[in-house]
Amino acid sequence: MTRYLDTVAYTATAYKYRMHYEIILSSMGCEFQHFYPVNTKKVYNFSKLVIKRIMSPEEWGMSTLKELDYIHPEQKVPVKYNYWDYIDGFNKVLLYENANRKHSWFIKLCANIFDRNIPNWFCKWWTLYGPTIQILPESYKKLYLEWIDVSPKLTRLQEDNIFFEGISVMYFFIEFSIP
Numbered sequence: 001m002t003r004y005l006d007t008v009a010y011t012a013t014a015y016k017y018r019m020h021y022e023i024i025l026s027s028m029g030c031e032f033q034h035f036y037p038v039n040t041k042k043v044y045n046f047s048k049l050v051i052k053r054i055m056s057p058e059e060w061g062m063s064t065l066k067e068l069d070y071i072h073p074e075q076k077v078p079v080k081y082n083y084w085d086y087i088d089g090f091n092k093v094l095l096y097e098n099a100n101r102k103h104s105w106f107i108k109l110c111a112n113i114f115d116r117n118i119p120n121w122f123c124k125w126w127t128l129y130g131p132t133i134q135i136l137p138e139s140y141k142k143l144y145l146e147w148i149d150v151s152p153k154l155t156r157l158q159e160d161n162i163f164f165e166g167i168s169v170m171y172f173f174i175e176f177s178i179p
Contacts, residue, residue, distance in 0.1 A: 020079065028055050029051070043103075051110065055086060067081065068082075109173070111175060130173065
């Protein structure tokens with residue numbers, strides 16, 4: 001059980017390496033950085049993910065099953081993936097845990113992702129993995145409540161009828177660069 005579920009680089013259900021998803025996301029506008037403990041280079045103890053772009057199905061092309069490829073870094077062979085692998089990447093790339101169970105992620109969304117429409121699947125992802133207002137100090141919670149009423153972006157989204165529960169939290173964390 002520990003061989004497949006605890007520290008191996010791929011998820012047990014897909015049998016695709018976690019690095020497969022990391023390469024897909026990297027090629028689509030995400031940046032990864034992994035940090036090792038000072039005394040060893042065997043396991044990550046901290047990782048950083050910066051999401052600079054969210055690709056929508058429309059940007060992918062005529063069909064979400066259209067395949068793109070990347071060259072496997074070790075085997076030097078092309079590896080194919082489609083839009084659904086890209087979506088899976090956001091869920092499965094975070095499934096790394098080192099043997100010491102001391103790994104954490106720093107995730108940041110760049111504000112320019114709102115220059116395009118954000119797909120619904122990403123909004124669901126955000127509600128699962130994104131931060132909540134409860135982590136903020138009380139003074140910031142008060143600022144958040146005031147900001148909701150005056151934010152031009154939120155007003156525009158409400159006027160365009162593009163609003164879901166949690167979108168104001170997402171915009172707040174992104175606009176003020178709170179990881």
